[in-house]
Amino acid sequence: MKGVSKLSQPFSKTWSLWHKNGRRFTIDPLWPAEICQTRVPRNANMEKLQNGYLFPEAAGLHEEAPGAELISLGVGDTTQPIPRLVTAAMAETCHALSTSEGYRGYGAEQGNEELRKRIAEVIYEDMGIKQTDVFVSDGAQCDISRIQMMMGSNVTVAVQDPTFPVRYGWYGRIEYMRCSPENLFFPDLSATPRTDLIFFCSPNNPTGHAASRAQLEQLVSFAKSNGSIIIYDSAYASFISDSSPKSIYEVPEPRRYVAIEVSSFSKFAGFAGVRLGWTVIPEELTFSDGSSVGRDFDRIMCTCFNGASSIAQAGGMACLSPRGSRCHEEGHQWLQGQRDDAGGGVRFGWAGGLRRQELPYVWVHFPGRRSWDVFGEILEKANVVTIPGTGFGPGGEGFVRVSGFGRREAVQEACRRLRRLFGRRSVVVRKRDYSVGATEDAAAASAPVLLPRI
Amino acid sequence: MKGVSKLSQPFSKTWSLWHKNGRRFTIDPLWPAEICQTRVPRNANMEKLQNGYLFPEAAGLHEEAPGAELISLGVGDTTQPIPRLVTAAMAETCHALSTSEGYRGYGAEQGNEELRKRIAEVIYEDMGIKQTDVFVSDGAQCDISRIQMMMGSNVTVAVQDPTFPVRYGWYGRIEYMRCSPENLFFPDLSATPRTDLIFFCSPNNPTGHAASRAQLEQLVSFAKSNGSIIIYDSAYASFISDSSPKSIYEVPEPRRYVAIEVSSFSKFAGFAGVRLGWTVIPEELTFSDGSSVGRDFDRIMCTCFNGASSIAQAGGMACLSPRGSRCHEEGHQWLQGQRDDAGGGVRFGWAGGLRRQELPYVWVHFPGRRSWDVFGEILEKANVVTIPGTGFGPGGEGFVRVSGFGRREAVQEACRRLRRLFGRRSVVVRKRDYSVGATEDAAAASAPVLLPRI
Numbered sequence: 064m065k066g067v068s069k070l071s072q073p074f075s076k077t078w079s080l081w082h083k084n085g086r087r088f089t090i091d092p093l094w095p096a097e098i099c100q101t102r103v104p105r106n107a108n109m110e111k112l113q114n115g116y117l118f119p120e121a122a123g124l125h126e127e128a129p130g131a132e133l134i135s136l137g138v139g140d141t142t143q144p145i146p147r148l149v150t151a152a153m154a155e156t157c158h159a160l161s162t163s164e165g166y167r168g169y170g171a172e173q174g175n176e177e178l179r180k181r182i183a184e185v186i187y188e189d190m191g192i193k194q195t196d197v198f199v200s201d202g203a204q205c206d207i208s209r210i211q212m213m214m215g216s217n218v219t220v221a222v223q224d225p226t227f228p229v230r231y232g233w234y235g236r237i238e239y240m241r242c243s244p245e246n247l248f249f250p251d252l253s254a255t256p257r258t259d260l261i262f263f264c265s266p267n268n269p270t271g272h273a274a275s276r277a278q279l280e281q282l283v284s285f286a287k288s289n290g291s292i293i294i295y296d297s298a299y300a301s302f303i304s305d306s307s308p309k310s311i312y313e314v315p316e317p318r319r320y321v322a323i324e325v326s327s328f329s330k331f332a333g334f335a336g337v338r339l340g341w342t343v344i345p346e347e348l349t350f351s352d353g354s355s356v357g358r359d360f361d362r363i364m365c366t367c368f369n370g371a372s373s374i375a376q377a378g379g380m381a382c383l384s385p386r387g388s389r390c391h392e393e394g395h396q397w398l399q400g401q402r403d404d405a406g407g408g409v410r411f412g413w414a415g416g417l418r419r420q421e422l423p424y425v426w427v428h429f430p431g432r433r434s435w436d437v438f439g440e441i442l443e444k445a446n447v448v449t450i451p452g453t454g455f456g457p458g459g460e461g462f463v464r465v466s467g468f469g470r471r472e473a474v475q476e477a478c479r480r481l482r483r484l485f486g487r488r489s490v491v492v493r494k495r496d497y498s499v500g501a502t503e504d505a506a507a508a509s510a511p512v513l514l515p516r517i
Numbered sequence: 518m519k520g521v522s523k524l525s526q527p528f529s530k531t532w533s534l535w536h537k538n539g540r541r542f543t544i545d546p547l548w549p550a551e552i553c554q555t556r557v558p559r560n561a562n563m564e565k566l567q568n569g570y571l572f573p574e575a576a577g578l579h580e581e582a583p584g585a586e587l588i589s590l591g592v593g594d595t596t597q598p599i600p601r602l603v604t605a606a607m608a609e610t611c612h613a614l615s616t617s618e619g620y621r622g623y624g625a626e627q628g629n630e631e632l633r634k635r636i637a638e639v640i641y642e643d644m645g646i647k648q649t650d651v652f653v654s655d656g657a658q659c660d661i662s663r664i665q666m667m668m669g670s671n672v673t674v675a676v677q678d679p680t681f682p683v684r685y686g687w688y689g690r691i692e693y694m695r696c697s698p699e700n701l702f703f704p705d706l707s708a709t710p711r712t713d714l715i716f717f718c719s720p721n722n723p724t725g726h727a728a729s730r731a732q733l734e735q736l737v738s739f740a741k742s743n744g745s746i747i748i749y750d751s752a753y754a755s756f757i758s759d760s761s762p763k764s765i766y767e768v769p770e771p772r773r774y775v776a777i778e779v780s781s782f783s784k785f786a787g788f789a790g791v792r793l794g795w796t797v798i799p800e801e802l803t804f805s806d807g808s809s810v811g812r813d814f815d816r817i818m819c820t821c822f823n824g825a826s827s828i829a830q831a832g833g834m835a836c837l838s839p840r841g842s843r844c845h846e847e848g849h850q851w852l853q854g855q856r857d858d859a860g861g862g863v864r865f866g867w868a869g870g871l872r873r874q875e876l877p878y879v880w881v882h883f884p885g886r887r888s889w890d891v892f893g894e895i896l897e898k899a900n901v902v903t904i905p906g907t908g909f910g911p912g913g914e915g916f917v918r919v920s921g922f923g924r925r926e927a928v929q930e931a932c933r934r935l936r937r938l939f940g941r942r943s944v945v946v947r948k949r950d951y952s953v954g955a956t957e958d959a960a961a962a963s964a965p966v967l968l969p970r971i
Contacts, residue, residue, distance in 0.1 A: 102744025
């Protein structure tokens with residue numbers, strides 16, 4: 064298949080290709096480069112960013128093979144319409160902006176007071192989170208970037224490996240916390256050096272591992288003894304289907320003294336394009352000089368951000384209303400079904416993987432093989448686009464990620480092809496094995512207990 | 518008046534007070550600080566940011582003196598409803614999100630192709646700007662922050678003094694380009710040392726000075742000979758009422774080889790709360806190593822940003838439609854009237870200032886007096902809130918900024934009070950005097966030509 068061979072190499076181009084709008088950068092011959100080149104040095108960090116973790120250009124394949132019936136289970140995107148209740152609230156806000164009475168200009172950079180209050184009360188009920196601890200934003204990825212800006216580039220960080228490739232390239236020293244079948248996808252903290260920051264995503268993208276209560280307690284305790292700050296990404300929390308915590312603030316203190324939580328309406332409310340998220344920084348959290356982390360973040364939000372769109376915030380309010388929550392639950396069930404389809408990998412056992420992944424993606428292990436080879440084989444023989452695991456870090460070698468975000472029929476067709484290609488395999492890892500302290504029903508306990516292999 | 522005395526000092530608190538949601542940062546006595554304080558060092562840049570330019574807490578005065586009939590002409594905010602055509606387009610997008618056919622998830626981080634195209638074609642007609650040079654964002658302030666992130670903190674910068682206090686505190690060396698009555702509010706470039714970046718806002722907030730074509734040519738030529746990059750902020754361009762350029766790309770080459778332009782829908786379309794802006798980085802612009810600036814910015818947008826809200830972008834499309842542009846022109850006239858009201862300072866000559874300010878703010882000179890003293894006097898005797906000029910930098914000493922963004926009746930009442938307080942003064946500076954190459958009508962030419970004084 065055209066283009067596959069060159070894709071067997073790790074991606075080395077820019078992210079712009081992701082959206083099929085690759086730009087050409089040529090110098091206009093009418094104005095020779097030697098005359099007009101600026102003397103402004105390029106930021107060395109940008110170089111690091113280019114050479115850091117990168118997603119492959121899988122998304123661009125649609126265009127490269129226009130004749131093939133390609134199905135993309137690659138990048139993944141939300142597909143489920145937003146409940147009418149929520150879109151109606153947003154539309155109403157739009158209309159109000161055309162009236163003298165309803166018009167509003169700049170809002171608070173930290174978000175509308177009512178929405179901050181509702182997030183604190185609904186999402187963090189009984190967790191000791193106050194309205195003023197909540198900062199409303201345009202999304203988790205943007206907030207992680209602002210947190211990085213606040214922290215500066217001299218702090219040391221630890222990140223899960225694999226994990227979603229946000230730009231850790233800025234930081235001075237990075238420790239990779241390997242999350243593999245060997246440690247059942249939770250890092251060995253006793254072997255992790257002290258760092259200033261610990262980025263922790265749960266459920267983790269791409270492994271789908273949701274940390275148990277005991278594991279999060281261990282993490283909080285580890286951070287406390289090291290004087291570290293956890294940056295906890297709970298963007299996928301709504302996919303958790305068992306009793307695993309949906310927030311770092313569900314575990315006992317000193318949770319509020321060591322953790323920031325970043326989250327988003329993108330997945331749980333289908334707001335990927337609407338743009339709405341939030342970050343919680345408890346007022347108890349301080350830097351080593353005793354100064355408030357929240358106050359610095361407040362300053363960053365006011366200086367580098369001007370508030371989330373008022374329309375999106377109206378949507379967020381509706382989502383968190385009692386009726387909105389019910390609508391959302393229905394959508395969530397749909398998404399879980401979707402994930403189970405892509406999870407043909409798990410249900411039909413065509414490959415190894417976690418028995419229960421709390422994510423709309425499936426993380427599939429092909430021990431002994433290289434991610435890019437598997438990616439190429441699936442692409443060539445099944446016409447299905449996946450993401451090679453190494454796009455999520457060195458620890459992703461041997462894996463591919465299959466997205467369940469997509470039109471249901473397409474996901475089902477892709478699963479049929481994958482089963483034809485790989486057949487049924489029955490080797491799975493049970494959640495029970497790695498989820499310390501989690502309870503599992505007896506039926507599940509009868510599933511085979513083996514490390515994944517193909 | 519209660520609270521005035523302490524306001525006679527420059528502002529030294531955090532920005533959080535701006536929105537009256539000041540946070541208290543205390544340590545919960547149940548969990549002593551010595552046990553839980555993290556060992557994460559505070560970013561030294563945050564310290565710099567705290568000590569940099571700061572706006573006063575004027576906005577908080579509403580609450581401090583609830584009994585007084587205070588009128589705020591301080592911070593300034595958009596007040597004019599958005600044309601129905603535009604809000605209807607946004608509402609339609611909201612409704613579509615609740616249907617299977619109309620639902621869209623993540624958009625391109627750089628903005629929808631159609632909107633990028635329309636900005637290039639409508640705003641930059643015949644200026645050689647391509648669709649791919651345009652990055653759609655959630656606002657100019659946010660883009661300036663992302664540009665700073667791209668550039669890193671080792672570059673040197675020049676900024677107008679006074680100027681709107683964005684966070685230049687990050688940069689290594691800062692040159693202040695004084696813009697005062699003495700140089701007719703355009704900096705003396707022959708006395709400005711070379712820097713990597715030159716931030717230039719036109720019309721300038723707060724001085725209201727719109728650079729003439731000849732001045733911008735001079736600026737571009739200065740940047741070219743120094744190998745500098747201009748970051749041109751045209752957020753207020755729609756207030757320009759004469760033939761001054763509304764974009765840096767209106768002047769001849771090498772404009773595209775030396776300039777980035779940042780702009781926004783906030784002022785010209787009333788999108789302050791909706792959040793939509795854009796940045797233009799021509800593909801011709803390169804760093805000293807010949808690498809593309811646009812490509813690095815593209816990477817920043819994809820890593821630190823996830824696209825502007827799809828709903829806001831639909832509004833932007835409607836704004837730039839032929840009918841939308843007409844609606845906007847009407848709104849613009851209204852705003853100009855508003856500005857002229859606040860500009861009682863100019864029309865009624867109650868204070869010195871530029872004869873024609875291309876801004877909805879009036880920058881008023883009180884030679885020999887301190888900004889904070891004037892601010893206090895106006896507050897105490899006229900119950901009107903303004904912004905002390907020093908909030909915009911050391912060059913703002915002796916000035917106050919009066920906003921024309923507000924309810925028309927309130928602005929008119931404030932002007933009556935100001936005239937009562939200061940009487941009529943006839944001393945003005947004519948635009949002709951500082952605007953090299955600009956033509957002025959004969960009537961205007963008969964106005965007195967003097968430096969401002971009270």
